[in-house]
Amino acid sequence: MKLLLVCLLLAAVTTLTKGRRALCNPGTWCPYGGRSYIFIATPKSWAYAQMFCQSLGGTLAVIHNRNTNDFLRTLSSRMDTWIGFSDAQYNGVWLWINSERVVFRNWCRGEPNNSGGNQDCAIINFKGEDCWDDEVCMANRPFVCERENE
Ligand SMILES: *[C@@H]1O[C@H](CO)[C@@H](O)[C@H](O)[C@H]1NC(C)=O
Ligand SMILES: [Ca+2]
Numbered sequence: 001m002k003l004l005l006v007c008l009l010l011a012a013v014t015t016l017t018k019g020r021r022a023l024c025n026p027g028t029w030c031p032y033g034g035r036s037y038i039f040i041a042t043p044k045s046w047a048y049a050q051m052f053c054q055s056l057g058g059t060l061a062v063i064h065n066r067n068t069n070d071f072l073r074t075l076s077s078r079m080d081t082w083i084g085f086s087d088a089q090y091n092g093v094w095l096w097i098n099s100e101r102v103v104f105r106n107w108c109r110g111e112p113n114n115s116g117g118n119q120d121c122a123i124i125n126f127k128g129e130d131c132w133d134d135e136v137c138m139a140n141r142p143f144v145c146e147r148e149n150e
């Protein structure tokens with residue numbers, strides 16, 4: 001497990017170094033709308049995904065408008081993908097991981113439904129569609145990180 005983490009971190013550092021020149025190549029940071037984003041295809045739990053984003057100097061991605069939503073949808077190849085949106089602190093109160101104000105939502109019809117009483121983390125691209133779903137945070141999903149532009 002530790003070895004795996006080291007490998008992931010090394011891969012991340014390599015990614016960071018390459019990120020400077022590459023624009024939107026897979027595995028590199030991609031500037032958009034004043035921030036940069038990276039899609040990580042390796043499925044992880046929501047908490048692990050956030051830790052990984054932090055190890056890259058960022059957080060799980062937050063979404064404040066339609067354009068960013070569409071951009072991240074493309075970046076993630078329309079796979080079920082964690083974003084930094086959760087109601088784990090208080091069920092029904094959805095908060096962005098960086099505490100920014102919630103000004104945009106894109107829930108699928110009937111979501112968030114807190115199915116089974118413990119769906120507290122949000123994905124984009126539910127069933128490939130252009131909408132969000134709440135899921136069990138322990139589920140392993142690809143994820144998208146964001147960070148400030150340097
Ligand atoms: C609740 O959401 C899950 C996906 O998280 C979905 O599979 C399920 O069909 C939904 N249940 C209802 C009753 O809408
Ligand atoms: Ca919930």
Ligand SMILES: [Ca+2]
Pocket residue numbers: 111112113114115119133134135
């Ligand atoms: Ca749900």
